[in-house]
Amino acid sequence: MTRAAGLPTTGEEVIDLLHEVKDPEVPVIDVVELGIVRSAEVDGERVLVKVTPTYSGCPATQVIEREIRGALERRGFKDITVKMVYNPPWTTDWIGPEAREKLRAYGIAPPGPTAGGTELVSLGRPTRTVACPYCGSSNTTTESQFGSTACKSIHFCRACQQPFEHFKAI
Amino acid sequence: MSTPLFEYLLRLGDDRLILGHRNAEWCGHGPILEEDIAVANVALDQTGEAQLLLNLAGQIEGQGRDADQLAYWRDETQFRNLQMLELPRGDFGFTMVRQFLFSAHAHFVLEHLASCPHDDLAGIAAKALKENRYHLRHSSEWVVRLGDGTDESHRRIQAALDELWPWTVELFYEDAVDAALKAEQIAPDQAAIKPKWEAMVTEVLTRATVQPPKGPMRMVGGRKGRHTEHLGHLLAEMQIVARSHPGASW
Numbered sequence: 001m002t003r004a005a006g007l008p009t010t011g012e013e014v015i016d017l018l019h020e021v022k023d024p025e026v027p028v029i030d031v032v033e034l035g036i037v038r039s040a041e042v043d044g045e046r047v048l049v050k051v052t053p054t055y056s057g058c059p060a061t062q063v064i065e066r067e068i069r070g071a072l073e074r075r076g077f078k079d080i081t082v083k084m085v086y087n088p089p090w091t092t093d094w095i096g097p098e099a100r101e102k103l104r105a106y107g108i109a110p111p112g113p114t115a116g117g118t119e120l121v122s123l124g125r126p127t128r129t130v131a132c133p134y135c136g137s138s139n140t141t142t143e144s145q146f147g148s149t150a151c152k153s154i155h156f157c158r159a160c161q162q163p164f165e166h167f168k169a170i
Numbered sequence: 171m172s173t174p175l176f177e178y179l180l181r182l183g184d185d186r187l188i189l190g191h192r193n194a195e196w197c198g199h200g201p202i203l204e205e206d207i208a209v210a211n212v213a214l215d216q217t218g219e220a221q222l223l224l225n226l227a228g229q230i231e232g233q234g235r236d237a238d239q240l241a242y243w244r245d246e247t248q249f250r251n252l253q254m255l256e257l258p259r260g261d262f263g264f265t266m267v268r269q270f271l272f273s274a275h276a277h278f279v280l281e282h283l284a285s286c287p288h289d290d291l292a293g294i295a296a297k298a299l300k301e302n303r304y305h306l307r308h309s310s311e312w313v314v315r316l317g318d319g320t321d322e323s324h325r326r327i328q329a330a331l332d333e334l335w336p337w338t339v340e341l342f343y344e345d346a347v348d349a350a351l352k353a354e355q356i357a358p359d360q361a362a363i364k365p366k367w368e369a370m371v372t373e374v375l376t377r378a379t380v381q382p383p384k385g386p387m388r389m390v391g392g393r394k395g396r397h398t399e400h401l402g403h404l405l406a407e408m409q410i411v412a413r414s415h416p417g418a419s420w
Contacts, residue, residue, distance in 0.1 A: 147211075
């Protein structure tokens with residue numbers, strides 16, 4: 001193994017570095033907080049980062065891959081591989097408490113736990129309510145399960161009369 | 171040489187590519203803004219799943235073809251999707267009934283694949299399973315709301331079901347490809363899925379106050395490359411840009 005001057009030498013340091021890459025569609029959290037950076041390995045000027053997509057068709061995936069590569073290039077790595085991995089699949093359970101609070105402060109209701117899930121088909125039973133990120137009220141309605149991006153749904157708060165988005169638990 | 175796994179991945183990938191294309195046709199034409207966005211989101215999931223499955227198919231094949239080459243450079247008889255999925259999108263009710271019938275089946279297939287011994291396929295299926303839950307829920311909500319709605323919406327959901335139902339026989343089609351992959355614990359047993367699909371579908375259709383027709387079922391053939399007259403037109407539109415500018419990138 002060669003040691004290049006000043007470069008991170010461990011996977012942990014590389015992952016720390018990647019906090020500068022923000023989610024292009026939700027720029028208030030970064031790719032590490034989002035949970036999509038799965039691992040990093042360093043060997044001198046060579047680095048391998050494994051990333052998993054959020055949704056299969058997420059159009060931000062390619063942008064994220066490019067930005068991770070850019071961040072590593074700027075840091076001085078010469079031989080960069082960003083590899084997409086699919087197993088285990090991404091889950092919003094990998095978003096930590098701090099990042100959830102950032103989402104809420106940004107006006108996006110954070111995802112609830114995925115465990116316990118919802119019924120598969122519509123049989124008229126009530127669904128889990130989402131608390132309004134602005135006023136905290138649970139007196140909200142679901143306007144649509146699909147929002148401006150695949151990862152968000154649209155809701156309306158009856159208490160403060162504010163429409164808002166919710167990062168879907170998946 | 172075509173292996174059973176390559177064929178099987180084409181079937182899974184083409185189903186999502188073709189249905190995703192039909193759903194994407196709603197973009198800009200949805201009945202309300204939220205549904206325009208919702209159907210486009212479903213189409214995006216399906217196209218993304220198709221991309222992952224077709225890329226994996228290309229890797230398995232080992233001839234250097236990727237998802238784009240498989241999507242844009244195969245002809246009609248080389249597509250392996252279910253015939254039901256290539257039918258024109260119809261009205262909004264038709265689109266929702268089709269999505270529901272397909273997603274209900276896909277749920278049980280993906281559930282099996284998510285724990286199959288092929289690691290990459292299992293990962294792709296586990297992700298698609300989560301996405302499909304949203305498609306299933308969304309489409310079933312509309313089938314119930316419209317079926318058990320006004321006289322006009324009820325009439326349209328029943329008409330869509332009358333048209334689509336005979337095609338559903340193909341969901342359970344199996345041949346040597348499935349047999350080979352069942353032996354490797356990869357593909358699910360369609361005979362075991364059928365009663366679960368019927369129970370789920372019956373529950374929703376009953377609530378929607380509509381009934382499947384009693385008539386004969388359609389002939390099958392999509393898995394072998396035999397298609398309706400509609401697929402060629404769909405492919406012409408889907409493939410024209412790639413074929414007019416071979417090798418173009420942006």
